[in-house]
Amino acid sequence: MTDVVLKVKDLAVSFMSELGLVRAVDGVDFELRRGETLALVGESGCGKSVTAHSILRLVEHAGGRIERGSVWFNGADLLKMPAEALRRVRGNRIAMIFQEPMTALNPVFTVGEQVAEVIREHLGRKRKEARAQAIDLFARVGIPDPSQRVDHYPHQLSGGMKQRVMIAMALACSPLVLIADEPTTALDVTVQAQILDLIASLQREQGMAVLLITHDLGVVAEVGDRVSVMYCGRMVEHGTAHEVFSEPLHPYTHGLISSIPSLTAPRGQLRAIPGGVPDPLDFPSGCRFHPRCFLKTRLETAAESGGSRICSEVSPSLREWRPSHPAACHFAEHMPPAAKEPAP
Amino acid sequence: MTDLKEITAALEERAAVQGPRRILHPRRRLHQAALWIADTVILASAAATLIASSAPWVRIDQGSVEFPNFRTWIRADAAWLAALWVYLLVRILLGSRNRRGWMKRILIRGLAGLFLLFLVLTHLLPDRRPPERVSVFAEGFSIQAPIPFDPDHTDPEAFRAPPSRRHLLGTDTQGRDLLSRLIHGGRVSLLVAFCSTLIAVSLGLLFGAVCGFFGGLVDLLLMRVLEIFLCFPQLFLLILVFAYLPGSLLAVVAMIGLVAWTSIARLVRAEVLRIKNHDFVLAARALGCPSFMVLIRHVLPLSVGPTLVAASFCFAGAMISEASLSFLGLGLPQGTPTWGRILFDGKGALDYAPWISLFPGLLLFLAIASIHFVGERLRDALDPRARVIAPEIMPSVSISKGRIR
C-alpha cells in the first residue's frame, strides 16, 4: 500500500437554512495516496466541493458545520486541530486552487505580492527573496516574461493566466496535497488542457497527491488515477479509473458514463439519467438513487419480489464487490458491463 | 464551492413555492422590535387627538350623551387617520408570508373602505380647532382620554414637575404635560421627516437616474448642478429661508429636503451606472424598448433597493436636523410641539429638569433605531444573496476564544 497521505473518515457537513438543516455531506470516506490523482466526481450539488472545503475547514467560514468525521493527515486529525496549527498546514502542506480565477485573486494587490506573501508567511523568506522565488514559480507554471508580470494586477491578466498564478500560489511551499476544486470549469477547452497538463507534470515532479473535484468525466478519464463517485452527499463507488469506466458497479455511475456523448458512437438520442437531483431537505429513504435507478426497475420487472423493496428502505453501505472496487448498491452483481449494454 | 450555489438555487426554488418558515437573520429580534416601535409611534401620532386631549371621549350629562372629543377634531386628524389605514395596509401586505389567503382579502377591503371614509371626513371637518366653549371638566359621568391633557394645557400647580402618576413623563418649564406634547409632537416630526424625505428621494431618483443612464453631456452638466448643491452647506439655504418664509413647515421641510437629496442622487447614479451594463438591460434595448422605457421599467426598479435604504437613513437624519434647526432659531415656531423643539426647549434645564430633554431624546433614539433596523431589513431583503441561506451563515470569521489572531 503506497503510503496514504490523506484519509477522510465518515465526514458529515450540514448547513442551517431558512427551510431547516441541510446535510450537504452525509458520511464520506476516501483515501488519497502519494503521487496519485483521486477524482471526486458527481453531479452539481452532490457535496463534492463541500467535502473539499471541509478538509481545510474553510466551510466553517461559509456557514457550514462539520458534524462528525475526521480527516487524517500526517497522523493528526485536521478537524480537531487547533486553529493555529491548521493555519500552518493550509497553503503549506495542503494547498488549494479554486474554480473562478476571475474572482479568486484580490483585485487591489499585484499577483506577485499575493504569491510572495505565502512564501513570506510559511517559509519565512524576506521580501526580496520571496519576490525572486515568486518570479521563478511563475516561470515554472509557464507564465511568459514573469519578472514583468509579477507587478501586474489581476485585472490585467487573462483567465488562464490567473489560474496559473493560483497554481503558482499553491505550489509555493511544495505541498504534499493539492486540492483542485473544478480548476478548469471556468476556462475554455484549449486552456483547460494546458492547465491539466501543468498540474500533471508538477505532480510527477514533486510526487504530490492531487484531489481533483470535477463534474466533467472527460477530465477524469484523462488525468484521474482513481475515481470516487458521489451522489447526494454520499460516496457511491470507488475504484481505479479504468475499472469504474469499464465496469461500473453502481447504477448511477453507469448512468453517468453512458451519458457521455462520444464522437465515434452512432448519432442518436443522448441517454440521460431520468429524474433530477432530489430536494436537499428530504432525501429519498434508503438508497438515495433508488427513484432514478434503472437496475431497481429492471429487478422489479424481473419479479424477484422483495428484492427491490430493500433499495427504498435500507441505505446500502460500501461493499467490496470487487477487490479495491467498492460500491454502495445492494444488487451490484447484476450490473451489466457499461460498454456492451447501455442503460434503457 | 459551486454546489453550495446549487444548493442555494434548489432551496430558493423550494422557498418560492412553500415560503420560508422563519426568517433567519442575526438581527431578527431587533428587526421585530423595530417594527413594533414604528407601529406604536405611527399609531400614537395618528390617533393623537383621541389619546391625548382634555376633551373627554364620551360625556353622559343628565341623560344627554355627548362626544366632545370628536367635536375637537380638525382636518389634520382625519388626514392622519387615513394615513394610519394606509400604513396598516402596507404593513399587512409586506409583513405576512402568503400573499393570498381569504383573511387578507377581507382586511384589505375593510381598510380601503375606512380609508375612503376618512378621506371624505377630511373635507367635512373645519381646518381649525373650534373654540372650546364647553368647560372641560363639567359635571356628569365622562370617559376621559387616556392622557387627559392637551399639548398646550398649562397645569398651574405642576411646573417642571418630575414624572408622577398624574403626569406620566412630567411637565416642561411651562407646566405642559410632556407625554401629550410628545404624542402630538410626533405628528409634526413625522410629517417634517416624511415630506423632506419625499423631496430628497424624488429629486435624488430623478437626478441620479437621468445622470447615470444618459451619461455624456447631460451627465456632465447635471453633475455640476449636483456639485453646486453639494457645496451648498445647509447654512446658505438659511439666507433664503431665514427671512423669506421663516418658521413655516414648508421652510423647514425645504431646507432639510434640499440638502439631503444630493447623497441619494449620487447613490442612485452609481447604482444606475452599475446596472446599465448588465445583460438584461442590453437585451431590453436589443428588443427595441425606447431608452426611456428601459430606464423606468428595468433599471430604476433595481436601484430602488439601495434608494429605500438611503431614504430610511434620510428620514432619521431629518428628524435630528429639525432639532438642530430650532437651535439656530430657524425651526418651527416655538409653540408647535415637535420632538426636536421640545428637546431644544429642554436643553437649558438639563441639570435641574433633565426629563424634559431625556424623554424626547429617548423617543428620537427609538424612532431612529427602528427606522435604521427597518432599513437594514429592507437592504437584506432586497439583496438576493443573503435571502434564503440565512445570513447566520454569512461569511464571518470563527474567532477562537474571542481573539482575532
Added chain:
Amino acid sequence: MRTYLLKRLLFCVPTLLGITLVTFALSRMVPGGPLSQRLALLHEEGIEVGDEEIARYRDLLALDRPLLHQYGTWLRQSTTLDFGRSQSGDNLPVRTKIGEALAVSLGLQLVSILFIYVLSIPVGCYGAVCYGRWHERWVTLGLLLLYSIPVFVLAYLLIVLLCTGQVLSILPLHGLRTIDRQGFTWLDHAADIARHLVLPVICLSAAGFTAMTRYMRAGMVEALALDFVRTARAKGLRERTVIFKHALAHGIVPVLALLAGLFPYLLSGSVIVENIFGIPGMGRLAFDSVQSRDYPTLMALSLIIGIATMAGFLVSDLLQAAFDPRVRLR
C-alpha cells in the same frame, strides 16, 4: 495624470461660478439687507435716523447699482483675492476676517475628519467581522444612540458632566485657548489647545463617526463575502492579515468616496459647535454674515467653501484611484 488634474480644474470653474451666482441671487432676493439690518440695530438702541441720512448712507453702500453689474465687479475683484470689505459693521477686509476664521475652522475640521476616520475604520471592521454576535448588537445600538442625539444635546450633556464641576470639572469650556497664557512653552500651548479641542471635536464628529462606521461595516461585510478572502484563508495567512489587509483594502474604497461629502457637512455642523464652545470659526462667521446680510463676506465664503468641497472631491477621487488599481483616472 496631469491631463486628469487639468480636466478636474476645468470642471471646477463652472461649479464655483454656479455657487457664487446662486449665493448672490439668494442674498439679493431676500427682503431686508445690510441697511435695514443696521437701522433695526439703531431702532433697538432707541436712535432714530432721518430720511436724508438714510438716502446718503444707501448710496455709500452702493446697493442700488444693477445686480449683474455688482456681480461682475465682485467677480473681477475676487480674481485678485480682494473680496472687498465686510458690511456687517466692523468694516474689516473680508480677506482677513475669513483668514482668521479659516485657520481656526480648518484645524477643527481636519482633526474631526481624522478622528472620524481613525475611529470608524476599526469599529466598522469589528462590526463586520462579528456581525450578528450579541456584543456587536449592543455596540450597534450604542452607536445608534450616539447618532440620534442632536449635536447640541450631546454638547450640553458633556458640558454638564465634564466641565461645570457639578459632576466633574476636568475640561475647559470656552474658546480655543486659555486667555492668560504668559510664559507658556510651545508644549503648554499645544496641550492647552488640545484640551480645548476635546469636546468640540467629539460633538462635531459624533454623527459623522456613526454614519461612517455604518458604511464601513457594510463595505467590509460585502468584502468578507468575496472569493479572494477565501483564497487568502486557504493560503494559510493569519486571520489578522486576511481581515486588515485583503478585506479592508477592498472594503475601504466606498468609505473614501464619502470624504467629499464631509466638508460641507462638517461646516454646517460646526455652526452649532462653534456657537456653544465659543470658537470663532467659519461656521460662526457664515451664520453671522447670513444674519447681518453681510453680502461681501457671504460671497467670499461661498467661494471658499466651494473650493474646499471641490478639493474634497478631488482628494477622495485620487485616494480611490490610489487604493483601487482598476479605477483608471481618465
Added chain:
Amino acid sequence: MQSSTAVRWAVLLAGVILASLGVLFATSIDQAEGEAQRTEPPPFLKSHAFTDLARKSLKGSSSEPPVRGGTLTTSWFTDPQTLNNITRYDSYANRVCRYFLFPPLLDIDGSTLELRPELAASFPELSGDHRTQTWTLKKGVCWHRGLADGTVVEVTTRDVQFCFDLIKNEKLAAPHLQSPLAKFKSLEVVDAYTFRIKLDEPYARAVYDFGWEFRLMPAHLVTAPPERFDEDPLSREPVGYGPFRVEKWDRGSHLTLVRNLSYPSPAHKPYYVERLRLLFVRDLDQTLPLFRRGEIDIAVMNDPTRYEVARKEDDLRERATFHEYYLPRWLYIGWNNDHWAFRDPRVRRAMTFFFPREMMASRFYEGHAAVLSGPFAINAKGYNHAVKPLPFDPGAGEALLREAGFADHDGDGWLDRDGKKLEFVVLEPINNPAALESGFEMFQKELSKAGVAMTTEQMAFDVLLESRAKTHQFAAISLGWSPDPVDDDLFVVFHSSMCEGGNNFVNYRNPECDALLERARVEHDPQERIRISHRLHEIIDADHPMTFLINPESLVLVSTRIRDVNITQLGSLMYDWWIPK
C-alpha cells in the same frame, strides 16, 4: 445569543440609565412659589446674599478699605463691531467706548440718573434764547498714546473742532451720529479748552443731546479720509482718554481693558479694578457653567426659571450674590389702529382683558417682571402709578366685544361682525424669550375660548421692522422699546406726524397727546415734564392703542470674590467694585 446574557445586559443598562437619572434628579428642586400681587412700584434693586461670605461682598457691608488691582471678568454676547468712536453704533461698542474708553462731555450718574459733567469741567452756559451753548473741557485729560516721539497730547478743542467738522462732512457714513447732531449748526473755538456751539431753534434736550452724543477722536492720530473713516487702524486699536485702555482684543474670543490712572475720574467712579476682561460667549446657556467654573465673575441670567433654580443651589449660594433690578424696557402688543376691528378702542381694551399678564409675570417670569399700564419703564419718573393695569378678566373682555358689535352670528363658534370673522395674526421677531412665548400661548387659548381666532407668525427682526412695521401692514405686532433712562422722548412713538417714517407703527393719532408731546420737547422744568408724562400715561391708557405687557427684570449673579457690589440704575457698571488681594 443565550437569553441569560441578554437579560443580564438589559438589567445592567437599565441600572446605568436609572442611576444617571437619579443623580440629575437630586439636583432638581421643587418649583418656585408665586410672588405676591404687585400694587405699588417694585423697589428698583433686590440683592440677596445667603451666606455671610456673600453678605460681606454686598455694598457697604465690608469693613476693610478698598484695594486697587485684580481682574474682573464678565461675559458679553458678541464683539463690538468696531471701536472707532465716530462710526460705532451697536450697543456693545457704545458701552465699551462710552463707559471706559471715551467718556462723553456729560455722563449719567448711575444711582441718581442725573447728568453730571464728565469730560466737561461743568455744565455749559446757555444764551438767553437757549440757542448757543458754551462748553469748557476738563484740564489734564490726556490721550492714551501721544505723538510718535512720546510727548503726551492733551484733549483740547483742536480735537473737538476736528471731530465736529468730520461729523458735518457729507461723505462720512455715520447716520446714527449725524442725525441726532443735525440740530447743531456751527461750532466756534474760544480757546484751548472752551468752545461755543449754535442751534437754529431752541430744543429742551439740546444740552443732554450734545453732552451725551458728541464723540471725540485723537485728531493727531487719525489717518483715514472721511469717506473711508472706518478703515482707520484706530478702529481696531482704539486710542482713548478714559479710565481704561485696550490691552488686548482677540476678535471673537475676548477683549481685555486695563486701568489708566492718569484719567481724572470723578469721585463716584473710582474704578478700583486693575484689569477688566470681556469674554464673548455666543450661547447664553453657557454663562452659568462658566460662572460655576469661576471663569467669569458676573453671570447675566437670560432665563428666569434657571435663575430661580440657581438661587436654591447650595454651592452657588456660597459663591454668588443674587441681584434683580429693572432696566428700562417695556414690551407691548401694538394694535394697528386703522385695522377694521382694532379701530375701536373697546376692542383694543378687550384684548388687554384677555391677556393673562399677572399669571405670565408670576408664573413664566417666576415673578421677575412687572406688569405695565403705560409706555414707561416701571421705575421711570414719568410712570403714573395712579393708572392701574387692567386685570385679567375674560368676562369683561367678552362684554366689551359684544358692546363693539361682535357676536357669533353664523353659529360657527367664532365671533364675527357684519360677516367678517374676528381673526388676526400677531407678528413677532424670531427669538422672543420663551416666557413671553408661553404668555402668548395662554393669550391664544383665552381668545380661543372667547371665540377669537389668533395665530402668531415669526419673522427676522429687521424684515419685520422694515417691510411690515414701518409700512403698517399688520393687524398686531409684538415689539419692545428701550426708553432713554434719563428722559425718554415719546414723540417719535406716539406723535401723529411720526406715522409716516417714524416709529408710530400703530397709527395712533390723538391731538391732545400731540400737543402734550410737543410741549414736552420744549419744557425745561423737570417737575413739569413729569406732570406731562403722567397726563400722557392717562390719555394713552384711555385710548389703549397698545396692550402694554411687562418690564422684565434683569437677573445677575456676582461672584463673592468681589467686594462693594453696587448695581446702578444703568446696570452693573462696576464704579466702586474692588477685589481684595
